[in-house]
Amino acid sequence: MEYFLQQLINGLTLGSIFGLIAIGYTMVYGIIGMINFAHGDIFMVGGFIALMSFLILGIAGITWVPLALAIVLVIAMVFTSIYGWTVERVAYRPLRGSFRLAPLISALGMSIFLQNYVQLLQGARSKPLPPVIQGGFVLMESPTGFTVTISYVQIMIIVMTVVLMAAFTTLIQKTSLGRQQRACEQDKVMASLVGVNVDRTISATFVMGAALAAVAGTMYLVRYGVIDFFEGFVVGIKAFTAAVLGGIGSLPGAMLGGLLLGLIEAFWSGYFSVEYKDVAAFGILVLVLIFRPSGLLGKPEIEKV
Amino acid sequence: MTATTYDSADTKARAFPWRTALIEAGITAFIAFMLAITMVGIHLETVQGGLAIATRFADVVVAIILAFVGRIGIVAMREGFPMVVLIGGVAAAALGLLVPPIDIVAAVLQALGGEAPPATPVLQIMQVAGGVILALRAAWLVWRQRGSRESQDERSRSLGDLSARIQGWTGYIGPVAAAFAVALPFLFYDRATIDLATLVLTYIMLAWGLNIIVGLAGLLDLGYVAFYAVGAYSYALLATEFGWSFWICLPLAGLLAATAGLILGFPVLRLRGDYFAIVTLGFGEIIRVVLLNWYEFTGGPDGISSIPRPSFFGFAEFTRSPDEGVTAFHDMFGLEFSGIHRVIFLYYLILVLALFVNFVSVRVRRLPIGRAWEALREDDVACQSLGINRRNIKLAAFMFSAGFGGVAGSFFATRQGFISPESFQFIESAIILAIVVLGGMGSQAGIVLAAVLMIGMPEVFRELEQYRMLAFGALMVIIMVWRPRGLLAHRDPSVRLHPPEGRRRLWSIGGRKAAEPAVSDGAAQ
Numbered sequence: 001m002e003y004f005l006q007q008l009i010n011g012l013t014l015g016s017i018f019g020l021i022a023i024g025y026t027m028v029y030g031i032i033g034m035i036n037f038a039h040g041d042i043f044m045v046g047g048f049i050a051l052m053s054f055l056i057l058g059i060a061g062i063t064w065v066p067l068a069l070a071i072v073l074v075i076a077m078v079f080t081s082i083y084g085w086t087v088e089r090v091a092y093r094p095l096r097g098s099f100r101l102a103p104l105i106s107a108l109g110m111s112i113f114l115q116n117y118v119q120l121l122q123g124a125r126s127k128p129l130p131p132v133i134q135g136g137f138v139l140m141e142s143p144t145g146f147t148v149t150i151s152y153v154q155i156m157i158i159v160m161t162v163v164l165m166a167a168f169t170t171l172i173q174k175t176s177l178g179r180q181q182r183a184c185e186q187d188k189v190m191a192s193l194v195g196v197n198v199d200r201t202i203s204a205t206f207v208m209g210a211a212l213a214a215v216a217g218t219m220y221l222v223r224y225g226v227i228d229f230f231e232g233f234v235v236g237i238k239a240f241t242a243a244v245l246g247g248i249g250s251l252p253g254a255m256l257g258g259l260l261l262g263l264i265e266a267f268w269s270g271y272f273s274v275e276y277k278d279v280a281a282f283g284i285l286v287l288v289l290i291f292r293p294s295g296l297l298g299k300p301e302i303e304k305v
Numbered sequence: 306m307t308a309t310t311y312d313s314a315d316t317k318a319r320a321f322p323w324r325t326a327l328i329e330a331g332i333t334a335f336i337a338f339m340l341a342i343t344m345v346g347i348h349l350e351t352v353q354g355g356l357a358i359a360t361r362f363a364d365v366v367v368a369i370i371l372a373f374v375g376r377i378g379i380v381a382m383r384e385g386f387p388m389v390v391l392i393g394g395v396a397a398a399a400l401g402l403l404v405p406p407i408d409i410v411a412a413v414l415q416a417l418g419g420e421a422p423p424a425t426p427v428l429q430i431m432q433v434a435g436g437v438i439l440a441l442r443a444a445w446l447v448w449r450q451r452g453s454r455e456s457q458d459e460r461s462r463s464l465g466d467l468s469a470r471i472q473g474w475t476g477y478i479g480p481v482a483a484a485f486a487v488a489l490p491f492l493f494y495d496r497a498t499i500d501l502a503t504l505v506l507t508y509i510m511l512a513w514g515l516n517i518i519v520g521l522a523g524l525l526d527l528g529y530v531a532f533y534a535v536g537a538y539s540y541a542l543l544a545t546e547f548g549w550s551f552w553i554c555l556p557l558a559g560l561l562a563a564t565a566g567l568i569l570g571f572p573v574l575r576l577r578g579d580y581f582a583i584v585t586l587g588f589g590e591i592i593r594v595v596l597l598n599w600y601e602f603t604g605g606p607d608g609i610s611s612i613p614r615p616s617f618f619g620f621a622e623f624t625r626s627p628d629e630g631v632t633a634f635h636d637m638f639g640l641e642f643s644g645i646h647r648v649i650f651l652y653y654l655i656l657v658l659a660l661f662v663n664f665v666s667v668r669v670r671r672l673p674i675g676r677a678w679e680a681l682r683e684d685d686v687a688c689q690s691l692g693i694n695r696r697n698i699k700l701a702a703f704m705f706s707a708g709f710g711g712v713a714g715s716f717f718a719t720r721q722g723f724i725s726p727e728s729f730q731f732i733e734s735a736i737i738l739a740i741v742v743l744g745g746m747g748s749q750a751g752i753v754l755a756a757v758l759m760i761g762m763p764e765v766f767r768e769l770e771q772y773r774m775l776a777f778g779a780l781m782v783i784i785m786v787w788r789p790r791g792l793l794a795h796r797d798p799s800v801r802l803h804p805p806e807g808r809r810r811l812w813s814i815g816g817r818k819a820a821e822p823a824v825s826d827g828a829a830q
Contacts, residue, residue: 083340105781108735
């Protein structure tokens, strides 16, 4: 029971990070119907920028953790957003309206480019970050001596995710930008006819996705204390899996998929074997897709003739 | 009034719009600054007990200047000054080759009393490459006598005409290319060249194999490397555990991979489009993870080493001093022993295998099943309504594709002599897929061109080893942006009910879009 609870907490934390990245995938897919393979690498860039900011703040002497964390998050979000915007502008916008596979290949190229760009400029070794936040609560202590703990970092990640999700849902549901995005998602031509600037809306989508990925990158860095140039690929694939699992194009679906994937991974590693956790994640994905091809919360695709 | 403005805008002699250019260039420079200040400007150095920060602000300055000048070049090209850009681009590239840009900044900094920064060659490469790309683009515009904006459509149409013509020539180019490939080991009798050619041919074979499922059947497979791995491990295990000969294992590996394709394909073929893509990607990863962790069976991360090399069709071995009762290749033909014999033999082996794949896919395209694939690619639903069994047809494409991947895998295993899960990462699938798409989906000749470009070119610039993958990624983006349907895109059905008379435009691509011009052409006649 205690062990179960501990894995549940770990899984939720991991799932929150997946969910934040998955939102970027699902939004882009919803609006322009492409798999943005470079999104995982944007997450990695976000992690690197956060690491830089932490070090610089350390040198500058800002060591009060909440303040430092807030500054780091803002910096990471701003600079990573620029990366997200540029990727869209350079690699995807010229391909708007082109055939389906072209942006996908372009995205693959961008992903390879970003990985090697970071590797060249920052080196191939993984970069460690000393623990920024330490400690946690002991939730339960069993007679066998197994303690269930939830660390401050985990609390922060979960709270942060909940807050961001709430803010994000409001943004999509209530603001004019959100309305424009939903309009573009439904029909780009019609949206442009009623005065929505489609290009700008798509750019905004990429910027938002990148900002969320930057938050995820920062969280990941703080939680695991290490980042390298290849990190984005694996996490990105998992997050995409999460987006598909939840039903691609659906925002609550992305979050749900992320959480589920995090839980699957945590429980599988906890009860079976760590080595095969990726197999479990993909296996569940395959099963879900076979029995529910549009994901858990996705709308079934209507075949138009 | 409006007419005069229009006319004056169209005349050649008009002022360069400095205002627009400067604003656009300023914005670009700002973006470049925001991008560069973090990743380029700050370097995380691993030192004893953690990380230290070093700054490289001179590089940031260079990057900003390059972005600024480059954007002005783009604006100039758009506004009808391609000649200036051509000269400027060539000059920038030449300058970049002669003097690294960072040296100039360093000199300025030193003159101002600062410290000289350490040089990073990335920017130099960027300057040269950027200059060359701008110059090429400008040269194209000068050649076309057109300074105005050229729409994507027009561009792809003119290039499409060209590629349709090239496709028309394939009948002649194909044999010439094959003859060149046959003669290659004797033209360039050195190991490095033949090795490179072997590598390129391996990718051509893989891409031709993948083309069946992606180019013909129109299913996006992101996990092709799984079958490559199955083929490689089949041969490696059969040869090392049971001592089976390569010549038995080669078809067997193909069959095993095709079986794997059947087993994996069965559940996923119901899925459509991107779901199919992500599930195949998942299978690719699953197979790699299993290979990595099933230590007793596959050797885990250590892989399988000392995989036997192929014999000369079982008659002779490529060794200096063969075992008792075995003929050596050089003795058999009365040659001096040389290590290159095996290299050449492997080269011919992959050449034959690749040409076999090509032959099969070209012929199968004309069979009912091949036509069904093409029909399926164009319209899934229409196909079903015509009574085509979608699942079986897709499965067949999957199995063909997987089988060829498996054969290529066993060739890979015997050539390397060592395999490990390292060789079967997602990036391989991505590269193979990139070759298929960049070449122009469904185009056999385009694949050869793309493979030579993507695999051959980076290998030639081996000294820039570090930048190989960077250039690879950039090349993928650039080719896609320039020509979204691939280099030799051309998607005509292999068989037509009413073959076009004479040279009709062959560039029309895609399902419904292709049908319209064809109909209107017919009506005009």
